[in-house]
Amino acid sequence: MTSKGLLQRLNDGETIIIAEGYMWELERKGYVKFGEFTPEVVLNNPEVVRMMHEEYAHAGSDVVEAFTYLGNRKRLRAIGIEEGLEELNRRALRMARKAADATGSLMAGDISHTWYYQPDDPKAMEELRAMFKEQIEWAVDEKADYIIGETFQDFGEAMIALEMIKKYGNGLPAVITLTAYQPDVTLDDVPIPEACKRLEDAGADVVGLNCARGPQSMIPLLKEIRKVCKGPLAAIPVPFRCRGKFKTFQSLLDPDTGDRLYPDNLSAQLCTRREVREFAQEAKALGVQYIGLCCGNSPAFLREVTDVFGRTTGASKYSPDFTNSLSRSTDPKNKKIQSYMFDVVD
Numbered sequence: 001m002t003s004k005g006l007l008q009r010l011n012d013g014e015t016i017i018i019a020e021g022y023m024w025e026l027e028r029k030g031y032v033k034f035g036e037f038t039p040e041v042v043l044n045n046p047e048v049v050r051m052m053h054e055e056y057a058h059a060g061s062d063v064v065e066a067f068t069y070l071g072n073r074k075r076l077r078a079i080g081i082e083e084g085l086e087e088l089n090r091r092a093l094r095m096a097r098k099a100a101d102a103t104g105s106l107m108a109g110d111i112s113h114t115w116y117y118q119p120d121d122p123k124a125m126e127e128l129r130a131m132f133k134e135q136i137e138w139a140v141d142e143k144a145d146y147i148i149g150e151t152f153q154d155f156g157e158a159m160i161a162l163e164m165i166k167k168y169g170n171g172l173p174a175v176i177t178l179t180a181y182q183p184d185v186t187l188d189d190v191p192i193p194e195a196c197k198r199l200e201d202a203g204a205d206v207v208g209l210n211c212a213r214g215p216q217s218m219i220p221l222l223k224e225i226r227k228v229c230k231g232p233l234a235a236i237p238v239p240f241r242c243r244g245k246f247k248t249f250q251s252l253l254d255p256d257t258g259d260r261l262y263p264d265n266l267s268a269q270l271c272t273r274r275e276v277r278e279f280a281q282e283a284k285a286l287g288v289q290y291i292g293l294c295c296g297n298s299p300a301f302l303r304e305v306t307d308v309f310g311r312t313t314g315a316s317k318y319s320p321d322f323t324n325s326l327s328r329s330t331d332p333k334n335k336k337i338q339s340y341m342f343d344v345v346d
Helices: 006-011 022-029 046-059 073-078 082-103 122-141 155-168 192-201 215-228 273-286 299-308 314-318 332-342
Strands: 016-019 063-065 106-112 146-152 174-178 206-210 233-236 290-293
Touching (some): 006 016, 016 299, 046 063, 046 082, 046 299, 046 314, 082 122, 106 122, 122 155, 146 155, 155 192, 174 233, 192 215, 206 215, 215 233, 233 273, 273 290, 299 314
Parallel strands (some): 016 290, 063 106, 146 174, 206 233, 233 290
């Protein structure tokens, strides 16, 4: 295990860099199905998940996050694999723990929104708490260093997740992140900055945002959250060009056809590495201490973040170097091929 825990690192003024977005990258590789968004790859192809842990650690992630996003009882029941629930969660946690120990990283257990938050149904709320409880207890059993509660669109569900981490997490720190869509309010109509402040006041060790919004559309809201929250702030956008009236990657349109891109054609609006680096620079200036990327993340993108925070990682050795690149050559003999490459022909 790593010698310094999450809270010690944060209290020492360090920044935690975290690779999220496993589901999107695993879909790109052909191991997760868009539409269901469930983590059965942990059971069916665990070696692929192990490799992703290693790739993200190599790129500079301080955290190996167990891939249990939407790995709750109701969701797995809906796709017919409820009997594999505990095995899936424990296997994901054990793989993450092993990868974290091998790389000197923190290991995070993960719970998320469930799609089953029904505040007017007492039985549904009892089931919701039970789902969070079992996942949290498995994370404790498998020696997580802290627990993430993520992608909550409802403030009420986020608060229940925090309550359950506090009750059953055996004292582990809690990182709670909300998802902001087009309006700056949760689905249960709580302004996002207020929701983060209330979560912080209730004992969340880190609060902030993940998913849905891109770098450009997340930063302004983070600035509002920073005004009311005094503790560590989380910033984990999707690396897509969400801007102007298109604040979320769900709202993005194809620039050529006008067709909606979400979820399977979003590469038409993917950020550049420069844009990811600029986001990391803005977040650093804002004092964000917990930073990463969500759906659409890749090791190359994460390396841009780690570079901004002055990290030297295994991937740093392979950062771009165009010294010997023909495309950037200043040798006159290469002018013709450069012209053919770059000059636009009418």
